[in-house]
Amino acid sequence: DVKVTQSSRYLVKRTGEKVFLECVQDMDHENMFWYRQDPGLGLRLIYFSYDVKMKEKGDIPEGYSVSREKKERFSLILESASTNQTSMYLCASRTGSNTGELFFGEGSRLTVL
Amino acid sequence: AQSVTQPDIHITVSEGASLELRCNYSYGATPYLFWYVQSPGQGLQLLLKYFSGDTLVQGIKGFEAEFKRSQSSFNLRKPSVHWSDAAEYFCAVGARTSYDKVIFGPGTSLSVIP
Numbered sequence: 001d002v003k004v005t006q007s008s009r010y011l012v013k014r015t016g017e018k019v020f021l022e023c024v025q026d027m028d029h030e031n032m033f034w035y036r037q038d039p040g041l042g043l044r045l046i047y048f049s050y051d052v053k054m055k056e057k058g059d060i061p062e063g064y065s066v067s068r069e070k071k072e073r074f075s076l077i078l079e080s081a082s083t084n085q086t087s088m089y090l091c092a093s094r095t096g097s098n099t100g101e102l103f104f105g106e107g108s109r110l111t112v113l
Numbered sequence: 114a115q116s117v118t119q120p121d122i123h124i125t126v127s128e129g130a131s132l133e134l135r136c137n138y139s140y141g142a143t144p145y146l147f148w149y150v151q152s153p154g155q156g157l158q159l160l161l162k163y164f165s166g167d168t169l170v171q172g173i174k175g176f177e178a179e180f181k182r183s184q185s186s187f188n189l190r191k192p193s194v195h196w197s198d199a200a201e202y203f204c205a206v207g208a209r210t211s212y213d214k215v216i217f218g219p220g221t222s223l224s225v226i227p
Contacts, residue, residue, distance in 0.1 A: 004156075033215070040122065042203060042219035043157075058214060090156065094215075098145055098207055099164050102215060104156035 002027050006091050006105035013112050019078040021108050023091030029103075030096035032074035034058075034066060037088040037107070046089075049074055050096070081112045115140040115206045117218035125224040126194050134189040134221050136204030145207035146187040147215070148178055152200045160202075163187065174198070199225045 007022035025032065031050050035043040035058075045058030047066040055066050063085060067075045074093075078085055088109050092102040116139045126132055138144060145164050149157040161172025168180040178189045187204060204218040 035217070040219060042119075043217035045214050045216065048214055056214070059216070092157075099162070101159045101162070102147075102149075102157070102205075104158075106154075106156045 002103050004091055004093055004103050004105040006108045008108050009106065011108060011110045013081050013110065015082060015112060017081050019081050019110065021076040021089055023074045023105060024072050025093040026072065027093060027103065028071065029093040031094040032068065033092040034076045035090045035092065037090055043090060046076065083112050086110060086112045115144060115208055115216050117204050117206050117216055119204055119218040119221050121221045123222045125226060127226045128196050129193050132191045132194045134202050136187045136189065136218060137185050138187065138206045139185065140206055146180060147205040148172065148189050149203045149205060150200050151203065157203065194225055196225045196227060199223055
């Protein structure tokens with residue numbers, strides 16, 4: 001069965017801390033995505049990667065960076081966390097085809113104090 | 114760039130009643146269109162998708178959606194709602210160009226009255 005695993009379901013961090021959110025998929029998918037989900041705003045794309053070491057900015061990349069050193073792993077990095085980055089973060093993966101289904105992890109809820 | 118609107122933030126229906134959730138998109142060509150569902154505390158699951166061909170597509174759990182190019186719409190329907198359908202529903206649009214992103218709408222929250 002397909003699986004996208006996000007390493008932390010709940011995190012609490014302090015303002016200014018560096019935060020790593022890890023995502024691993026076991027489906028050999030080429031594409032991986034990071035979204036944040038906020039009430040009333042739906043899912044907003046932060047970054048996506050269509051291949052190893054490749055990345056593209058989404059609609060809200062400010063304050064975030066990503067790393068994809070291996071095909072199965074896509075990390076989201078908050079260099080200096082701020083309170084407005086308190087949110088639910090969702091990772092997804094997909095085959096290289098634009099018609100492919102997105103497979104989502106269960107999400108990481110980050111609270112920045 | 115593509116965009117998606119879902120005009121209804123929240124809908125309440127009685128169990129057994131029919132359901133229609135609205136979705137409008139903006140894109141310069143024919144897009145790829147998706148509906149996803151998110152049950153409380155869960156990740157998102159694909160209900161159905163449209164790429165080409167028949168404009169009425171069938172999905173899982175008895176859902177269907179109709180693509181109307183003239184209205185830039187992709188509305189989701191179900192003839193008889195079950196209590197277990199209570200969830201958040203997201204419409205999404207993908208571009209037909211390579212290496213492109215999938216954009217989601219703000220979502221519609223569905224409540225079902227027994």
